[in-house]
Amino acid sequence: MSAMTAPQSAAESAANISADHPGVNELFALLAYGEVAAFYRLTDEARMAPDLRGRINMASMAAAEMAHYDLLRDALQARGVDVVPAMSRYASALENYHRLTTPSTWLEALVKTYVGDALAADFYLEIADVLPDEVAAVVRGVLSETGHSQFVVAEVRAAVTTSGRQRSRLALWSRRLLGEAITQAQYVLAEHDELVDLVLAGPGGLGQVADFFDRLQRTHADRMAELGLD
Amino acid sequence: MSAMTAPQSAAESAANISADHPGVNELFALLAYGEVAAFYRLTDEARMAPDLRGRINMASMAAAEMAHYDLLRDALQARGVDVVPAMSRYASALENYHRLTTPSTWLEALVKTYVGDALAADFYLEIADVLPDEVAAVVRGVLSETGHSQFVVAEVRAAVTTSGRQRSRLALWSRRLLGEAITQAQYVLAEHDELVDLVLAGPGGLGQVADFFDRLQRTHADRMAELGLD
Numbered sequence: 001m002s003a004m005t006a007p008q009s010a011a012e013s014a015a016n017i018s019a020d021h022p023g024v025n026e027l028f029a030l031l032a033y034g035e036v037a038a039f040y041r042l043t044d045e046a047r048m049a050p051d052l053r054g055r056i057n058m059a060s061m062a063a064a065e066m067a068h069y070d071l072l073r074d075a076l077q078a079r080g081v082d083v084v085p086a087m088s089r090y091a092s093a094l095e096n097y098h099r100l101t102t103p104s105t106w107l108e109a110l111v112k113t114y115v116g117d118a119l120a121a122d123f124y125l126e127i128a129d130v131l132p133d134e135v136a137a138v139v140r141g142v143l144s145e146t147g148h149s150q151f152v153v154a155e156v157r158a159a160v161t162t163s164g165r166q167r168s169r170l171a172l173w174s175r176r177l178l179g180e181a182i183t184q185a186q187y188v189l190a191e192h193d194e195l196v197d198l199v200l201a202g203p204g205g206l207g208q209v210a211d212f213f214d215r216l217q218r219t220h221a222d223r224m225a226e227l228g229l230d
Numbered sequence: 231m232s233a234m235t236a237p238q239s240a241a242e243s244a245a246n247i248s249a250d251h252p253g254v255n256e257l258f259a260l261l262a263y264g265e266v267a268a269f270y271r272l273t274d275e276a277r278m279a280p281d282l283r284g285r286i287n288m289a290s291m292a293a294a295e296m297a298h299y300d301l302l303r304d305a306l307q308a309r310g311v312d313v314v315p316a317m318s319r320y321a322s323a324l325e326n327y328h329r330l331t332t333p334s335t336w337l338e339a340l341v342k343t344y345v346g347d348a349l350a351a352d353f354y355l356e357i358a359d360v361l362p363d364e365v366a367a368v369v370r371g372v373l374s375e376t377g378h379s380q381f382v383v384a385e386v387r388a389a390v391t392t393s394g395r396q397r398s399r400l401a402l403w404s405r406r407l408l409g410e411a412i413t414q415a416q417y418v419l420a421e422h423d424e425l426v427d428l429v430l431a432g433p434g435g436l437g438q439v440a441d442f443f444d445r446l447q448r449t450h451a452d453r454m455a456e457l458g459l460d
Binding site: 036039040043046052053055056059060062063065066067069070084087088091 | 266269270273276282283285286289290292293295296297299300314317318321
């Protein structure tokens with residue numbers, strides 16, 4: 001996970017939002033669908049793996065998504081919410097993101113895995129900053145760095161060091177991933193008032209949303225450098 | 231997991247086989263490939279699920295396979311063996327089993343999940359009975375009932391109660407699953423002398439192998455009854 005700025009402490013923000021804010025259930029449901037969608041996409045894209053080791057790495061990452069899903073399902077259940085109907089509301093945005101970013105090579109699949117995972121984590125951790133402690137703890141637990149995507153860095157760096165063409169191609173690909181992620185995030189916010197309320201209830205308010213998209217682009221740039229794509 | 235007969239205690243058998251028997255690495259490698267193959271097959275077959283809940287159940291089962299794989303990889307690593315090259319030797323038998331038992335409906339996929347999982351568990355637990363305690367513990371740990379396939383029972387029973395045609399069709403399907411599993415198990419034994427040595431080194435010797443295939447058919451019949459397919 002890249003370093004991130006924390007605009008305010010959990011203690012400050014906890015004063016603003018209560019744990020039973022309706023946006024909290026929506027956030028957990030969105031995250032839950034994201035985990036299941038990522039599970040199936042990773043296993044699909046693993047078909048492009050050149051060898052058994054690659055397929056195993058992708059399967060391990062996919063399995064980690066389901067462990068995260070279990071945490072979210074339990075958290076929603078504790079709040080009296082049935083996860084499946086709640087998460088179904090986020091199907092279209094997440095399926096659209098994956099449909100519009102279907103990789104055509106193994107390297108594109110690797111970059112998507114790494115960047116997509118990190119972007120999602122940034123997005124959710126930023127939201128966690130404005131949540132009450134107990135809710136933020138669930139979000140941070142789910143999205144804690146598991147180290148599963150580290151195998152990607154070595155493989156992508158090796159490929160782009162030896163081929164300038166691969167490097168330009170993957171740099172373009174990663175910009176497309178960022179663009180589609182931002183587009184879908186905006187759709188999700190436009191269609192789910194409770195989530196917007198949740199974000200706006202934070203101490204930064206509306207200005208914070210604009211800053212958020214700026215920060216997302218900066219952390220994305222850091223990650224491109226990590227992969228040798230800057 | 232069905233009840234099983236334990237032909238002899240671990241203490242008796244431990245006298246016969248040492249933990250560094252070369253068949254132990256082979257057994258762990260075979261199990262490891264089985265877990266990864268099952269992971270990808272479950273996620274493939276989940277495409278036939280009629281709804282999100284079915285896809286989530288299949289994804290949870292697949293994720294459990296990868297947790298088992300991690301245990302086996304660690305056990306092999308502790309024995310100085312690199313899991314990936316070791317497991318590759320079992321690719322053909324396991325891929326053949328899955329290729330020859332590709333379900334064509336969601337109910338067939340469910341029955342395959344339940345029966346295939348249980349057959350594999352029987353097979354490996356029988357072998358565990360002739361292993362030294364420390365090795366048997368790894369095998370039993372990996373194959374311990376996780377309860378993930380219990381959702382299958384209700385869904386299959388409901389379908390076969392209302393349709394005699396489904397019942398005959400799935401009963402036939404489950405006999406085919408058993409037949410292919412036994413065929414592939416025999417291929418594996420024929421091609422891997424260390425595994426045969428491991429089984430024959432047990433107190434029952436050759437007679438035990440014949441008894442084993444008998445018991446496999448009996449426990450399979452119990453499971454058919456559980457699914458309403460007797």
